[in-house]
Amino acid sequence: MKKNNKVKNIIIIILCSILVLLSIYFLLDYYNIDKYDKFILNENEVPALKEEIYEQQISFLKEKYNNDDIVGTISISDTDFNTIVLQGKDNEYYLNHLPDKTYNINGSIFLDYRVDIDNSDKLLIFGHSSPNYTLPIMIIENYNSKEYYDKHPYIYISTEKSVRKYQIFSAYVEVSDWDYMKIKYQSNEEKLEHYQKLKNKSFYETNIDVNENDNILIVQTCSNLKEYSKYSKKYMLVIAKEVK
Numbered sequence: 001m002k003k004n005n006k007v008k009n010i011i012i013i014i015l016c017s018i019l020v021l022l023s024i025y026f027l028l029d030y031y032n033i034d035k036y037d038k039f040i041l042n043e044n045e046v047p048a049l050k051e052e053i054y055e056q057q058i059s060f061l062k063e064k065y066n067n068d069d070i071v072g073t074i075s076i077s078d079t080d081f082n083t084i085v086l087q088g089k090d091n092e093y094y095l096n097h098l099p100d101k102t103y104n105i106n107g108s109i110f111l112d113y114r115v116d117i118d119n120s121d122k123l124l125i126f127g128h129s130s131p132n133y134t135l136p137i138m139i140i141e142n143y144n145s146k147e148y149y150d151k152h153p154y155i156y157i158s159t160e161k162s163v164r165k166y167q168i169f170s171a172y173v174e175v176s177d178w179d180y181m182k183i184k185y186q187s188n189e190e191k192l193e194h195y196q197k198l199k200n201k202s203f204y205e206t207n208i209d210v211n212e213n214d215n216i217l218i219v220q221t222c223s224n225l226k227e228y229s230k231y232s233k234k235y236m237l238v239i240a241k242e243v244k
Contacts, residue, residue: 058160065100071117074109074125074219077154081139085125085157087111095128106130109137114183118161121215122183129221129236137221140238143171144225146204153206155217155240166217166240169208172201173223175231180218180239188212198239208241215242 061070061084075082086094086108094110097103109127111117127137142148149168157164174180180198185191192212199210210216219238228234 057158061099067099067101069094070099071111072157072159075156075158076139077152077156079139079152081136083109083136085109085111085117087117088113091126106135112181112183117157117159120183123157123215123217124181124183125217125219127219127221129224131224135221137219138224140171140219140221141223141225141236143168143236143238144173144203149204149206155219155238157217164215164217165243167208167243168238168240169206169210170199170202170237170239172203172237173225173228174201174235174237175228175233180237198237202239210241216240217242 058070058072061073062068065084067086069086069088070084071087072085073082074085084099086099087110088094090113091110094108096105096107098106099108105128107128109125112124112126115123117123127135129135129138129141142152149171153168155166155168157166179194182194185194189212192210195210195212195214195216198216198218199206199208217240219240220235223234223236225234225236
């Protein structure tokens, strides 16, 4: 009998320890997401999409967070999504650092280090998602719905030099083909073929044409859509072309 009681006590202690560890984990999660929230831009603080003040916007953000890696902001039409874009010397640092350079597992929304936000014909922007809570970039998963796309077809990139407007022409989840990461092409024919391939993979038809002269934007995050749960790698991609 005493032996049975001892086993029960050990089991209870183990269960209690697991509960404590889980509580700490979720508390840390809440801390992480709360800390990230301060980098969502408020229109009263930094007015969005007003070209006459775009240079002041980015300068203000660089000074506020003491970080010259801030290269712009990204926002989506008719939503509250408006946040900072970083660019490091590689694609690793901002996977786990915030705009103020503090370490955080949520990382930041950042631009591929290989491109120039003002001059490149193809921009790639990345950000983390989470199955436990909502991070800002996860808004792009809504583009699995044509209805959502119809209401929010534009993405804006604001930099020190301009505001670039992009019209979404494709949205899909990629699980095996990483060709979308390509930034250099052997010819205009190859470039057009690449753009058309991105368009053809879309969940739905957007009726937006693309050609080799287009500047395009790809926004990527890990997908949490249930139908892709069996894949070890699954990335939600929203792809847009620059328009006037």
